[in-house]
Amino acid sequence: MIQQTSPEIGGMGHSVKRKEDRRFLLGKGNYVDDIHLPHMVYGQLVRSPFAHALIKSVNTEAAMRVPGVLAVITGEDLAKAGLAWMPTLFFDKQMVLATGKVLFQSQEVAFVVAETRFAAADAAELVEVDYEELPVLVDPHHALDADAPILRPDREEKSNHIFHWEVGDRAATAKAFEKAPVRTEVTAVFQRCHPAPLETCGCVADFNTATERLTVWLTSQAPHAHRTLFALVGGIPENNIRVISPDIGGGFGNKVPIYPGYVCAVVASLKLGRPVKWVETRSENLQSTGFARDYHMRAEIASESDGTVKALRVQTLADHGAFNAAAQPTKFPAGLFSICTGSYKFPNAFCEVDGVYTNKAPGGIAYRCSFRVTEASYLIERAMDVLAYQLNTDPAELRLKNFIRPDEFPYETPLGWSYDSGNYAAAMNKALEIAGYRELRKEQEEKRRRGELMGIGLSSFTEVVGAGPAHTFDIAGLKMFDSCEIRIHPTGKAIARLGTKSQGQGHETTFPQIIAQELGIPVSDITLEEGDTDTAPYGLGTYASRSTPVAGGATSVASRKIREKARKIAAHLLEVSEEDLEWEPGKFFVKGAPSKAKTIQEIAFAAYTNIPPGMEAGLEAVDYYDPPNLTFPFGTYICVVDIDKGTGEIKVRRFIAVDDCGNIINPMIVEGQIHGGLAEGLGIAFMQLISYDESGNVQGGNFMDYLLPTAVETPYWETDKTCTPSPHHPIGAKGVGESPNVGSPAAFVNAVVDALSHLGVRHIDMPIASWKVWQILKEKGVAA
Amino acid sequence: MPSTRRVSIQINGEKISAEVEPRLLLVHFIRETAGLTGTHIGCDTSSCGACTVLLDGRPVKSCTLFAVQADGGEISTVEGLNRNGQMHPIQEGFHLEHGLQCGFCTPGMMMSARALLERNPHPDEQEIRWAIAGNLCRCTGYQNIIKAIQYASKKMAEGVSA
Ligand code: FES
Numbered sequence: 047m048i049q050q051t052s053p054e055i056g057g058m059g060h061s062v063k064r065k066e067d068r069r070f071l072l073g074k075g076n077y078v079d080d081i082h083l084p085h086m087v088y089g090q091l092v093r094s095p096f097a098h099a100l101i102k103s104v105n106t107e108a109a110m111r112v113p114g115v116l117a118v119i120t121g122e123d124l125a126k127a128g129l130a131w132m133p134t135l136f137f138d139k140q141m142v143l144a145t146g147k148v149l150f151q152s153q154e155v156a157f158v159v160a161e162t163r164f165a166a167a168d169a170a171e172l173v174e175v176d177y178e179e180l181p182v183l184v185d186p187h188h189a190l191d192a193d194a195p196i197l198r199p200d201r202e203e204k205s206n207h208i209f210h211w212e213v214g215d216r217a218a219t220a221k222a223f224e225k226a227p228v229r230t231e232v233t234a235v236f237q238r239c240h241p242a243p244l245e246t247c248g249c250v251a252d253f254n255t256a257t258e259r260l261t262v263w264l265t266s267q268a269p270h271a272h273r274t275l276f277a278l279v280g281g282i283p284e285n286n287i288r289v290i291s292p293d294i295g296g297g298f299g300n301k302v303p304i305y306p307g308y309v310c311a312v313v314a315s316l317k318l319g320r321p322v323k324w325v326e327t328r329s330e331n332l333q334s335t336g337f338a339r340d341y342h343m344r345a346e347i348a349s350e351s352d353g354t355v356k357a358l359r360v361q362t363l364a365d366h367g368a369f370n371a372a373a374q375p376t377k378f379p380a381g382l383f384s385i386c387t388g389s390y391k392f393p394n395a396f397c398e399v400d401g402v403y404t405n406k407a408p409g410g411i412a413y414r415c416s417f418r419v420t421e422a423s424y425l426i427e428r429a430m431d432v433l434a435y436q437l438n439t440d441p442a443e444l445r446l447k448n449f450i451r452p453d454e455f456p457y458e459t460p461l462g463w464s465y466d467s468g469n470y471a472a473a474m475n476k477a478l479e480i481a482g483y484r485e486l487r488k489e490q491e492e493k494r495r496r497g498e499l500m501g502i503g504l505s506s507f508t509e510v511v512g513a514g515p516a517h518t519f520d521i522a523g524l525k526m527f528d529s530c531e532i533r534i535h536p537t538g539k540a541i542a543r544l545g546t547k548s549q550g551q552g553h554e555t556t557f558p559q560i561i562a563q564e565l566g567i568p569v570s571d572i573t574l575e576e577g578d579t580d581t582a583p584y585g586l587g588t589y590a591s592r593s594t595p596v597a598g599g600a601t602s603v604a605s606r607k608i609r610e611k612a613r614k615i616a617a618h619l620l621e622v623s624e625e626d627l628e629w630e631p632g633k634f635f636v637k638g639a640p641s642k643a644k645t646i647q648e649i650a651f652a653a654y655t656n657i658p659p660g661m662e663a664g665l666e667a668v669d670y671y672d673p674p675n676l677t678f679p680f681g682t683y684i685c686v687v688d689i690d691k692g693t694g695e696i697k698v699r700r701f702i703a704v705d706d707c708g709n710i711i712n713p714m715i716v717e718g719q720i721h722g723g724l725a726e727g728l729g730i731a732f733m734q735l736i737s738y739d740e741s742g743n744v745q746g747g748n749f750m751d752y753l754l755p756t757a758v759e760t761p762y763w764e765t766d767k768t769c770t771p772s773p774h775h776p777i778g779a780k781g782v783g784e785s786p787n788v789g790s791p792a793a794f795v796n797a798v799v800d801a802l803s804h805l806g807v808r809h810i811d812m813p814i815a816s817w818k819v820w821q822i823l824k825e826k827g828v829a830a
Numbered sequence: 831m832p833s834t835r836r837v838s839i840q841i842n843g844e845k846i847s848a849e850v851e852p853r854l855l856l857v858h859f860i861r862e863t864a865g866l867t868g869t870h871i872g873c874d875t876s877s878c879g880a881c882t883v884l885l886d887g888r889p890v891k892s893c894t895l896f897a898v899q900a901d902g903g904e905i906s907t908v909e910g911l912n913r914n915g916q917m918h919p920i921q922e923g924f925h926l927e928h929g930l931q932c933g934f935c936t937p938g939m940m941m942s943a944r945a946l947l948e949r950n951p952h953p954d955e956q957e958i959r960w961a962i963a964g965n966l967c968r969c970t971g972y973q974n975i976i977k978a979i980q981y982a983s984k985k986m987a988e989g990v991s992a
């Protein structure tokens with residue numbers, strides 16, 4: 047049980063208003079593009095117009111003649127320094143600037159540096175690159191064809207195949223399928239999309255020739271890991287590199303990898319001894335930086351005639367583009383995709399994934415997602431609906447029948463996960479009740495009789511977040527712990543620093559709330575700093591909803607270390623033994639004599655002014671937290687849609703989200719995270735798509751073509767919660783940022799398919815634009 | 831070298847004059863010439879609204895105008911919202927209703943909200959949604975932004991009647 051603190055202290059469970067808001071509201075945020083240094087110059091990338099082509103020559107003479115141009119760096123220049131290629135975060139390498147050939151449209155070919163952004167842009171136009179086009183591979187299903195062009199002759203393996211990965215028991219699963227009276231399947235593409243945070247990626251690289259230190263202000267979700275990689279790849283001593291992640295305008299996974307533009311800016315700064323700013327445009331962002339998904343999936347379910355599921359088999363083809371630039375733990379080539387058995391009790395399961403190269407931008411990153419859990423959750427939630435239709439059962443009933451029961455936790459899944467806690471039926475029942483599910487079904491029946499189209503979609507997802515335990519999880523070898531350092535000042539105020547980095551999640555408020563909870567120091571007295579590798583303890587950063595499960599654990603444990611020292615000081619001050627003291631948030635008091643007490647502020651003062659003999663001065667602690675397990679948030683989402691038979695237009699009438707993320711630090715912020723993730727899920731379900739034509743030209747490479755939801759398409763979100771604490775997390779929290787994005791796409795799609803299910807429709811691939819629906823209506827002869 | 835033109839623009843009541851290239855975008859004039867970086871750039875297709883400012887009282891996307899087109903005009907940006915150290919009701923609303931997360935869309939969003947409330951002091955939810963349809967937010971799902979604007983609308987009405 048979490049002890050309730052007063053609103054003045056503002057510990058866990060209080061909707062404390064955000065401490066970081068003020069600077070943003072005043073227009074005084076400090077994002078990378080706001081940084082202006084004396085003598086700063088600007089970089090501009092030259093990009094390939096072709097998806098696959100040999101580079102015959104690069105001529106930089108005309109560009110160099112533009113007044114104000116200082117340097118034009120080419121792939122050949124980088125090759126001389128051994129920097130033409132860089133490692134990706136997943137056992138592959140990626141070209142920084144192309145040498146020999148280009149592999150996707152908009153690939154980085156040269157980097158122009160000039161005194162002004164205009165001179166750099168003008169000169170970039172004048173870099174002459176002579177290309178010879180090569181056959182293009184766009185369709186991943188043809189990547190392994192005998193006549194497919196081999197995209198990566200630099201690799202030992204002369205094939206477009208990147209990896210095969212499988213998990214589960216293939217034979218037992220096959221046997222279960224043979225025996226099962228009911229079999230069903232669904233083939234679903236989780237389309238290539240892009241996180242598109244409102245701020246694009248960029249940096250200011252500043253190599254100081256006097257101190258020989260390199261400072262890089264970077265749009266980074268993982269500044270420490272980036273510092274280490276700069277050191278390893280660039281050969282600069284790590285103590286001479288300082289990465290600063292200033293205010294970040296949204297990340298959603300897009301700001302986890304290292305991009306060529308960053309490396310070029312660093313190289314240019316080293317070369318010129320001047321600060322170099324490089325900030326990509328939106329089009330560059332969508333066309334070249336980490337895309338997400340592009341999973342071509344097939345799921346089969348075997349079940350009894352009564353709907354009891356017996357086995358799940360999943361086959362997936364993963365399109366990684368030109369380089370495998372997935373940012374994910376090294377033991378998991380397909381991320382945590384094996385969470386695909388979801389909330390259900392499958393006795394048998396088998397899952398296999400094959401990754402291939404194509405002439406597309408490299409990826410795929412985890413877009414508001416723990417490494418492919420979104421794909422997995424979407425697939426199983428779609429497949430359960432298809433099974434329900436086949437059995438002519440209500441999809442809610444089918445789910446309730448197959449849920450893992452609360453008394454079965456910790457639950458070992460057939461694909462190797464140990465779910466910490468859950469009460470799936472409770473969340474679902476609450477959602478059904480809020481929705482008025484039975485009445486909705488009745489309304490649907492009546493509407494169908496009148497020829498109107500209405501659908502109800504469910505998704506009762508299980509999430510996996512908080513990567514992760516060091517025995518299994520590392521990124522590029524770095525174990526996925528996280529850290530917190532807390533210092534209490536003599537006046538009882540505090541500063542805390544973490545290895546994570548907020549991109550809008552409200553860390554400057556929520557982490558102080560954990561400290562307030564543990565130490566009773568009011569939230570308003572605690573400053574939180576992140577993102578400066580010179581001052582913050584080492585951590586792996588913020589993505590995959592890991593901040594609360596991992597750094598939140600560190601914050602809690604570091605606070606408790608301080609409390610233990612505070613207990614000793616209090617015993618000294620009160621002249622009693624430590625065992626005679628009791629704690630309540632904010633003070634130690636003598637058992638049975640509550641008036642004999644020392645507040646945490648008094649104790650902090652004593653830590654610097656009246657130190658017990660033999661004790662070190664000061665009151666501070668640091669903790670590097672290695673979580674014992676992941677956490678498994680869950681929930682049920684219900685979506686209600688109406689479809690216009692004349693236009694195929696889909697109206698999301700209602701959306702109900704019941705989330706369970708364990709104990710909550712700040713309900714207001716959790717709700718905000720859910721709203722935001724749902725809107726992203728809406729975009730993915732109905733609008734967001736990066737596709738390529740047969741020549742490899744990117745479609746959806748700017749905000750005119752890559753559609754994002756505005757306030758007009760976005761419905762009113764009805765949110766609620768249940769609370770099943772994580773049994774292994776110090777404060778019972780689970781993490782929430784990505785749940786709504788993981789759980790919602792299936793709810794939207796299930797609702798649309800449900801509206802058309804009586805016509806025999808079982809699946810429609812995302813994004814479901816009205817034209818797709820209208821085409822189906824026309825085919826079925828029901829378009830008005 | 832492209833020739834330059836002299837422009838003179840009032841920003842939040844202060845006159846800023848400079849020699850600029852005719853192709854200089856208004857948003858770059860605001861951010862770099864005037865040094866007011868609260869106005870952001872989120873796209874290159876006039877789609878996101880992160881750059882929204884008021885030009886002579888009307889909301890414009892400052893990435894879609896040249897600085898020379900605003901010559902002689904009056905611009906209001908996010909930096910001019912609070913007066914005498916007092917938060918504007920819109921800023922207050924965004925804070926109290928949790929209408930911002932990463933804060934990148936927020937300045938543009940608040941300027942659109944201000945323009946809306948000036949022409950329609952009591953908008954309903956649909957009117958608010960349409961008024962900010964030119965401003966993308968990737969973080970909030972819009973719901974709390976709408977609440978923030980409703981808060982401001984109420985607060986401003988109280989201010990008038992008081
Ligand atoms: S920067 Fe996107 S509309 Fe102006």
Ligand code: FES
Pocket residue numbers: 244295296550929930931932933934935936966967968969970
């Ligand atoms: S608060 Fe991040 S884009 Fe709106």
